[in-house]
Each structure stands twice: as C-alpha cells, then as structure tokens.
C-alpha cells in the first residue's frame with residue numbers, strides 16, 4: 150500500500166476508488182514488508198523509515214496485529230510444527246522404522262546429521278534472504294515436514310530483517326527443536342526392536358492423529374472465540390472484558406467497518422430500523438480505534454471532519470507514507486539540471502505535479518538522497534510537497550522584508566529565500582534553539598544569503614521588530630495532518646492539547662498581523678498554516694484573528710488546488726470568506742494534511758483593537774509597531790511546548806556579555822574597566838554603581854526593549870548584513886549571541902543604556918525607512 154501511494158502523483162487527484170483502498174488494507178501485512186524492502190532501497194531516509202515504521206506506536210496496533218497474524222501464521226505452523234514435532238519426530242521415527250531395521254539403526258545418526266544439515270545448511274545460512282523468501286512461502290504452505298520446519302526457522306530469523314524481536318527468538322526455537330529431536334531419537338533408539346516395531350508404529354500413528362485432532366480443535370476454538378468477540382454487541386461497554394483480551398480479526402473488522410460505512414452512507418435504506426444512527430457511528434468508531442490504533446477521542450474528532458466514506462479514506466491514507474519529494478534549490482541549480490544529475494545516479498523521479506516548478510517526486514533511489522554530492526552542495530532539500538504551499542501562498546517578492554515566525558528547520562524560509570533570489574531580507578525566527586541550529590545548517594547548505602536567524606518566542610513580535618511586508622506563521626500544531634509520519638499522534642493528543650495549541654496559535658496569529666506593515670507597497674500579507682486538519686487549529690484560529698483584528702481580511706491563497714476551508718462546522722459559523730482558505734488531505738491529494746490561510750492587512754492596528762479580552766481575562770501589553778501605532782500582543786501566559794527545550798537563559802553565556810557591556814559603559818564614562826577590578830578592592834567606581842546607573846536609565850524608558858538574539862549565517866553577504874546591522878545598532882551581541890528575549894528580560898534589559906536600546910529598537914525602523922516604509 151505504501152509503495153502504491155508513494156508512486157501516486159501528488160496534487161489534484163483522480164476520484165477515490167474505495168474498493169482499491171479496501172483491497173490494499175487487506176493486504177497490509179504483506180505489503181508492509183514490501184514497504185520496508187522498498188524503503189531500504191531509498192537511501193539515507195531508508196533506514197530511518199524502517200525504524201520509523203517499526204517504531205510507530207500508533208501504527209503498532211495495526212502492524213502488531215498484522216504481525217500477529219503473520220506471527221500467528223507462523224505460530225500456527227510453529228504450533229503445528231511443535232505439535233508436529235512429536236509427530237514429526239514420530240514421522241521421522243516412522244520413516245526410520247519403516248526402513249529395514251539394520252539400516253534404520255545405522256542410518257539413525259545419518260538422519261540426525263541430515264536434520265542438522267537442514268538447519269545448518271551453509272547455503273541457507275549464507276543466504277538469509279532465501280530463508281526469508283522460503284519462510285514467507287512456507288507461511289502459505291499447508292503441508293509441513295522437517296525441512297519446512299528448518300525453513301520456518303529461517304523465516305523467523307530471516308524476517309529479523311524486518312523485526313528484531315523474532316531474531317532473538319530464532320535461536321531459542323532452534324535449540325528447543327533440537328532438544329526435542331534429540332529426545333525423540335534417543336527414545337526411538339532405546340525402544341526400537343524388531344519385535345515391537347509394528348506396535349510402536351501403530352502407537353505413533355495414533356499419537357500423531359490425536360495431536361492433529363487436538364491442534365485442529367484448538368484452531369477451531371480460537372476462530373470461534375474471535376468470531377464471538379467480533380459479534381459481540383457493539384455498545385461502548387463491551388470495550389473492556391474478554392473481548393479486549395482477544396486478538397482482533399482484522400479481516401473481519403475491515404469488512405464490518407466497510408459495511409457500517411456503507412450503511413451510514415445510505416442510512417434510511419440500508420440501516421436496521423431497530424438501530425439508531427448514533428449506535429452505528431459509535432460501533433464504527435470502536436472498530437476504527439481497534440483497527441487503526443487511534444484513541445477514541447481522536448478517532449471521533451477526525452471522523453467528524455468528513456462524511457463516513459471520506460473519513461475511512463483519510464484513516465486509510467494515514468497508514469501509508471506520502472511520496473518522497475525534493476525541492477530544487479533554484480539558488481544553486483535548475484530542476485532540469487538536478488533531475489539530470491540524479492537520474493545519472495540511478496534515481497527514478499518525476500516532476501511533482503504541474504502545480505510546482507521546483508518539486509521532484511522520487512520513486513526509487515539506489516543512493517542515499519540525504520548524502521549525494523548534489524544534496525551536500527545544496528542543490529535540493531528533502532521537503533514534503535505540502536510544505537511548498539504556504540510559501541507559494543505567501544508569494545514573497547524580491548527586495549521585500551519578510552518574517553518567518555516559526556521557521557525551523559527552514560524548509561519554508563529557504564524556499565522563500567529562493568523565490569526572492571536572495572534579495573531583500575528574511576528574519577527566520579524560532580523559539581527552539583536546537584531547531585534553530587538545524588535551520589542555520591540548511592541556510593548554509595542551500596546558499597541562502599538574505600536571512601537572519603532569530604531565537605525569540607514569536608509572541609514577542611512585533612515588539613522585537615515590525616513593519617514587515619509579509620509574515621509567515623507556520624504554527625506549532627497537533628500534527629493531525631502528518632499521522633503517516635508520526636503515528637504517535639493517534640494516541641497522544643488529548644482534549645487539553647486542543648485547548649492549549651489553539652490558544653497559542655491565536656496569540657501567534659495576532660502577533661503576526663501586528664508585525665505586518667499594512668502600508669507596504671508590495672505586500673501587507675500574512676500566511677497562516679498548520680500541518681493539522683483540526684478546525685480548532687485552523688478556521689477557528691483565523692476567525693479569532695478576524696474578530697480581534699478588523700484591520701485584516703481573508704484573501705485568496707492563489708493556490709491552484711486544495712479543498713475550501715469550512716465556512717461552518719458543527720453549528721459554528723465562520724466568516725463566509727473562510728472558503729478562501731485551503732485544506733489539504735492525504736487521501737485527496739496524496740500530500741500531508743495541511744491548512745493554509747492568507748490575510749491582507751488593510752489598516753493599522755489601533756488601540757481599540759487591543760482592549761482586554763473580557764471573556765478570557767487576557768492582559769494586553771502595548772507594543773510598538775510600524776508607524777508608532779500601538780498594537781497589542783495578548784500576553785496571557787501560554788504554555789510554550791518547547792519551553793523546556795529552548796528556555797535557555799544561559800547564565801554563563803550571558804555573563805560574558807554582561808561583563809562586556811559593563812566594561813563598555815565604564816569606558817564610555819571615561820573609566821578604565823580594569824580599574825573596576827580595583828573597585829572591588831576598595832576603589833570607588835564599582836560595578837554595583839554602574840549597574841545601578843544602567844538600571845536607572847532603563848527605568849526611564851517607557852517600555853522594556855528585549856535584546857534581539859540574532860544568529861548570523863556565516864555566508865559572506867549575511868556577514869555583511871550582520872556587520873551592517875551591528876554597526877547600525879552598536880550591539881556587539883548581534884554577532885552570534887543567543888539571548889532569550891522573553892526568558893531573560895531582567896538581566897539583559899538592565900544592562901542596556903537607553904541609547905543602545907533606542908538603536909536596537911531602530912533596527913527594524915531603519916530597515917523600514919530604507920525600503921521606503
């Protein structure tokens with residue numbers, strides 16, 4: 150299934166063929182092996198993908214069930230084999246005893262060594278893959294003899310290629326089998342005489358038959374239990390109890406899910422009149438949870454987004470990976486040249502679709518795509534196709550000033566840089582310092598030279614800087630659009646997440662709006678995107694922004710495909726223009742689930758727009774934005790998901806800069822900083838005094854100005870940019886200092902002179918001026 154989807158084109162789809170989806174699902178276990186094999190070939194990513202697949206917890210239920218069914222198959226065989234082990238032993242003994250006695254006794258050791266060969270066959274050992282194939286074939290085989298047992302064991306060890314658990318079991322099975330075999334042959338050797346041969350033979354036959362009967366009864370019993378479980382009433386209360394203990398019959402579940410969906414699609418005609426629609430829906434959700442491994446909470450939420458049939462397609466699509474896509478870095482090469490170079494390396498690829506001029510979809514690769522010379526030279530970046538969309542909607546223009554509020558690891562920011570042909574200036578911000586490092590890496594590799602990396606909570610904008618021509622907010626989100634990549638989303642999202650995240654997203658979007666220059670000659674746009682399909686994180690966030698900021702309106706994204714955003718959802722009415730926003734689904738376009746909205750700022754943010762939000766009690770702190778217009782950023786504390794990671798107020802690191810600032814101040818005052826050391830030994834101008842001095846000047850300021858923490862790319866032009874900035878601002882900290890704005894306001898602000906602060910604050914303003922804004 151995975152391979153199929155990976156081969157499918159991305160973008161506007163052919164109509165969905167549910168029957169194909171159904172069939173694919175049924176074949177899932179075997180195909181998942183195909184996936185693994187396929188992905189092993191697709192380089193760099195390959196190994197990760199295999200691990201990903203193996204480690205996907207949400208997937209695990211299905212896959213484990215699938216594995217179970219394979220394992221069960223093996224187990225059945227193994228049981229059969231075990232059950233057979235005596236019969237086999239018996240059969241072997243039988244073989245032995247049907248042979249002439251003298252030969253039989255003589256051959257005993259030969260047979261034993263044959264058996265050993267069966268296991269230790271050097272060919273088999275040398276070619277474990279053959280073992281896998283033989284093993285997989287053996288799974289379909291009804292008959293089993295000693296040789297098959299050997300194959301089966303190799304199937305187990307061979308399948309270790311896929312699942313390491315089985316690798317550990319393989320030797321154990323081997324030794325158990327050998328011991329049984331040894332005991333049997335010992336017993337046979339002990340008891341076998343010419344006189345008892347007939348009786349013994351008969352007894353062995355009987356015992357074989359008896360065990361076969363028992364094995365059959367066990368199988369029937371298991372099947373019966375599963376079916377009983379499957380037919381239990383589908384009310385909520387049957388989730389626990391005996392049913393939960395039984396392995397789900399996936400085939401049966403699938404059939405039932407499809408059937409329930411069919412009924413729900415034409416309820417009045419097909420439903421059992423004695424059952425309500427909600428009972429069908431709740432039964433269906435139960436089955437979906439078991440079959441796909443979702444928490445009931447998330448299954449219900451996702452289900453409610455679509456008509457039943459489409460919901461099923463969505464759940465199915467989340468079970469297979471999206472195609473691997475490259476974005477050509479047009480700062481370094483053209484798509485044609487890149488395609489040529491990669492094809493020469495044996496990569497099979499095609500343009501991603503007519504909608505993109507830079508995307509290449511990879512079908513097959515014999516080389517690791519994350520380590521080709523072209524990759525290392527920055528000719529491309531591995532980037533999901535849907536990640537192109539917000540940047541295309543933003544449509545940054547050459548020479549503009551752009552803010553990417555949450556930019557790490559930089560797929561979108563670097564695409565924007567390429568569209569701007571390295572002109573203008575992009576401020577690529579991310580609150581997560583570690584992720585910002587990856588962003589810097591990408592900026593260097595891809596030859597981006599118009600970008601400055603900042604490490605703020607984007608909630609700090611526009612106080613840090615305003616007056617941008619365009620702002621992109623690719624917001625932190627629940628990831629419900631990328632379940633195929635991260636199946637843990639299936640189970641780890643709770644109601645609290647869908648309160649916390651939208652709250653953060655709303656505040657970030659207000660900050661994005663307030664950071665834009667409504668009077669920009671070329672822009673004045675904001676793009677909001679998430680890789681979530683939830684209304685709470687998308688339309689509801691945009692609606693909140695429309696309510697809070699009447700100075701923005703929704704405009705067309707300009708994207709050529711995508712489903713309309715919801716103008717209403719579950720009784721909630723949104724602005725009719727919400728239809729101009731775009732939704733992307735894996736089942737519809739074979740891309741990650743995504744949401745894109747584009748807003749145009751048509752007037753300044755006024756004080757009236759920023760009054761306290763009575764309903765939430767949110768406090769609003771005045772913020773300086775372009776043109777001296779006061780705007781608000783809602784400062785209601787929100788739990789930043791990355792707080793722990795980036796909340797680095799690094800005292801040691803800051804100490805250096807604190808010291809430097811102190812010395813600088815002293816020098817300005819005409820005091821030799823070295824003499825300051827003496828102060829500690831009784832000389833008058835002590836550090837404390839200076840500090841007091843600075844804090845006093847800071848207090849005079851009517852607003853606190855956090856220090857911008859800017860990473861500067863080492864590229865020459867970027868260095869120039871940084872130099873210019875640092876000259877403009879006389880802030881030595883600009884060269885590589887990590888500061889944490891919101892996390893260390895006290896110390897850093899305290900140590901800035903008023904003049905310095907003004908200069909710092911003027912960083913944005915100067916730029917605005919220089920571009921005529």
Ligand SMILES: C[S@@+](CC[C@H](N)C(=O)[O-])C[C@H]1O[C@@H](n2cnc3c(N)ncnc32)[C@H](O)[C@@H]1O
Pocket residue numbers: 536554555556557558559560561562578579580581584605606607608623624625626789790791
């Ligand atoms: C969806 S990812 C961004 C992906 C990025 N736009 C790209 O194309 O590579 C969301 C990012 O938001 C960042 N983030 C979370 N909270 C933030 C905040 N308050 N301010 C700024 N960035 C934040 C996370 O660190 C994460 O890197």
